[in-house]
Amino acid sequence: MDEMCNIKILDRRGPLQVRKEKYDYEGVAVYCLLDDETVISAGDDYRIRIWNWYTGVEEKVLFGKNHHAIQCMALSHSKKLLVTGHASWGGVHVWDIATGKLFWFVEDLLYIESVAFNQDDTLVLVHKYGDEVKKYHTETGELMGAIGHDFDGALPSCFSPDGATIYFLDRKSIKSVCTNTGMVNWCVSMERQDGRFDKAISPDGSMLCFLDADLNVRILRAKDGAIGPILATSDYAENEYDDLRVRILPDSRHVVVYVEETDALQIWNIAAGRLVCETTMEDDVYIVQDIAVFSDNKRFVAGDRLGTQFLGTLENLSKSDVEVVWELQEQSEFLKFSGRFGLYKSGYCWYSEAFVERISEAQFPEIIDYANLLMESSSRDDALTVVLLKEILEALQKRDDAQDITIDVLLNLLMQSTLSAGAALHDPNGELTTYAEQSAKKLNNIGVERFSDAQRQKLLDMYEQVMHFADQLQQINIEIILPDKSLLKG
Secondary structure (H helix, E strand, O other): OOOOEEEEEEEEEEOOOOOOOOOEEOOEEEEEOOOEEEEEEEEOOEEEEEEEEEOEEEEEOOOOOOOOOOEEEEEEOOEEEEEEOOOOOOOOEEEOOOOEEEEEEEOOOOOEEEEEEOOOEEEEEEEEEOEEEEEEOOOOEEEEEEHHHHOOOOEEEEOOOOOEEEEOOOOOOEEEEEOOOEEEEEEEEEOOOOOOOEEOOOOOOOOEEEOOOOOEEEEEEEEOEEEEEOOOOOHHOOOOOOOOEEOOOOOEEEEEEOOOOEEEEEEEEEEEEEEEEEEOOOOOOOOOEEEEEEEOOOEEOOOOOOOOOEEEEEEEEOHHHHOOOOEOOOOOOOHOOOOOOHHHHOOOOOOOOHHHOOOOHHOOOOOOHHHHHHHHHHHOHHHHHHEEEEEEEHHHHHOOOOOHHHHHHHHHHHHHHHHHHOOOOOOOOOOHHHHHHHHHHHHHOHHHHHHHHHHHHHHHHHHHHHHOOOOOOOOOOOOOOOOOHHHHHH
């Protein structure tokens, strides 16, 4: 640990981020820094507060129609406009900072994940949880278009400072997507902890950071997804449920981390991958929600869930010239073109037809991995899984080179449709039974000579599993549909 570096929490505070008339609505959620001394804070009190870091004096409070809890916001490049995105309801609001005037708002948007302005401030970009990236005209609020239909339902997201790129995170990967074309720039496989959504982008847009499955901070280069050092923050988390906040300092050399269990505030050197200084915050702090560091790399503000705004300084932070070592990762076409692949444990795996059309024959095993994950995620009564397998199969059948892999997908589809039809009466119209009949017929038509030993074993396992449920299926008048047993003979 570098003993020259020191984090100092000042005695004074910023204005409370609470509704004076009702204290159960309080707490800082997000910060923007307007200039070298002006802080913009917003949160669960529904208010946007503009105040001076040096004096703590509140200069302006913005509150608009249908304002609710604010969870993200962004400044225009001109520093004249502010866009806020709200949580469970409240939509999107665009403000003139100087006058405090509300330009426009969109009310019917819920759970806004991230917002930004494009490079020339003519468009407001909005990513809502489970939806596309929508583009609104900055002056009028008119919807101008949307991108990213292959990435619906991605979880945490953040825009680059210039609004040209959005980064989507799910449990298995992180994607960089162009906000102009909707094309994927890069995609890398990366595990993330359930429920731990914190992420950040450096002020210059050169790097990203987020928490991985082990609660360590992962650093990525924004232009190509190359992986930097791993910061071992998990060593300081008490358990997997510990809440951590991570932000990249303006120098793009250091990361500030807040650890909930110990109320520790830490500074890490990115290139060295090590902790350089740490302090414990005041006793009255209650779970820091956001941290903002000024461009001088010396002053910061941290807000907690009670609405307290802690002010602090970073002293003697070294100006290391050591460069970060980056390692380029292999790009997965599968992850790149399957929008919700990472959520397979919830049974909501979407695939992109573009993926099946563009993937090379050498990458066919990735489809098998996908089909198997769909099966593993299913609770054996998941009709959605059947529909997804059917769509994959239909796309494969358009290709002349996909005969062998079609067998594997057919086997998955047959078992899933048979069991789904019977397990919880998900088949009132007989649709799943029809899928099973069609799958069995297609397998019979393919012929035994095309089956590999592994595929025969898979079919044998299917027989045993389905027959295990035979009595239950017959009791509810579900027909047991299986291909000819001759297919088991090699």
